Amino acid sequence: MNILNRMQLDFQSRSVNEAFARVSVAAFVSQLDPTLEELADIKTIVSEAVTNSIVHGYARSNGCVHITVSIYENRKIRVSVRDKGVGIPDIKKAMEACYTTGSDDRAGMGFTIMQTFSDKLKVRSSPGKGTTVTMEKVLCPRS
Amino acid sequence: MLNGDIDHHSSEEIRRRTDELIGRYMPSRLTLDFSQVSFCDSSGIAVVLGRYKIMKANGGTVELTGVNHQISRIFELSGIWNLVDQKEADYK
Numbered sequence: 001m002n003i004l005n006r007m008q009l010d011f012q013s014r015s016v017n018e019a020f021a022r023v024s025v026a027a028f029v030s031q032l033d034p035t036l037e038e039l040a041d042i043k044t045i046v047s048e049a050v051t052n053s054i055v056h057g058y059a060r061s062n063g064c065v066h067i068t069v070s071i072y073e074n075r076k077i078r079v080s081v082r083d084k085g086v087g088i089p090d091i092k093k094a095m096e097a098c099y100t101t102g103s104d105d106r107a108g109m110g111f112t113i114m115q116t117f118s119d120k121l122k123v124r125s126s127p128g129k130g131t132t133v134t135m136e137k138v139l140c141p142r143s
Numbered sequence: 144m145l146n147g148d149i150d151h152h153s154s155e156e157i158r159r160r161t162d163e164l165i166g167r168y169m170p171s172r173l174t175l176d177f178s179q180v181s182f183c184d185s186s187g188i189a190v191v192l193g194r195y196k197i198m199k200a201n202g203g204t205v206e207l208t209g210v211n212h213q214i215s216r217i218f219e220l221s222g223i224w225n226l227v228d229q230k231e232a233d234y235k
Contacts, residue, residue: 019152040182044184047184048185051150055151107186109185113220
């Protein structure tokens with residue numbers, strides 16, 4: 001499928017950048033005139049993926065979070081959030097609802113929300129080599 | 144009343160302020176007003192669940208008010224409505 005447009009964003013793994021990330025992706029996707037609910041979904045899944053990179057990927061260090069957003073034909077978007085952090089030793093376990101390696105201030109719902117609010121979720125990770133979360137969403141047709 | 148975005152970055156301060164108020168006033172019912180919240184991710188779930196645990200330990204309850212449709216969808220995924228009550232906002 002042809003890529004119609006693409007953007008890339010790199011930022012430091014600081015929590016203050018979480019809002020910047022979701023607003024930037026939302027701004028880029030706005031060219032497709034998404035519904036308010038679609039925009040909210042996209043902001044939410046970006047926020048979850050970026051937070052995972054910052055909280056878990058770079059729990060013991062600082063690093064860079066990379067986001068790529070691609071717009072395809074038929075109103076499909078693909079969002080990829082990549083880090084070079086600690087990686088996930090057991091992806092299946094990490095994706096269980098309410099599972100978290102974080103403290104009590106984490107709900108462990110990040111992957112569940114990403115799965116629910118996107119049409120496709122793929123997670124690639126290796127311990128010590130970082131994690132890439134890729135989400136796809138097809139927006140509703142617009143007249 | 145909560146306002147703005149509730150995400151990982153802002154949730155620490157929200158927890159701190161709310162716990163301070165709980166400790167000071169020891170309410171039997173904690174009402175969290177989401178009507179001025181523009182965005183909430185799973186960090187908001189953790190904030191509510193954490194306050195629920197504190198209130199329950201003190202024999203109290205938690206209710207949420209002013210929760211919009213998007214935030215409600217996120218809360219439903221967590222089963223939070225089995226633990227806390229939802230109330231309509233008292234004002235428009």
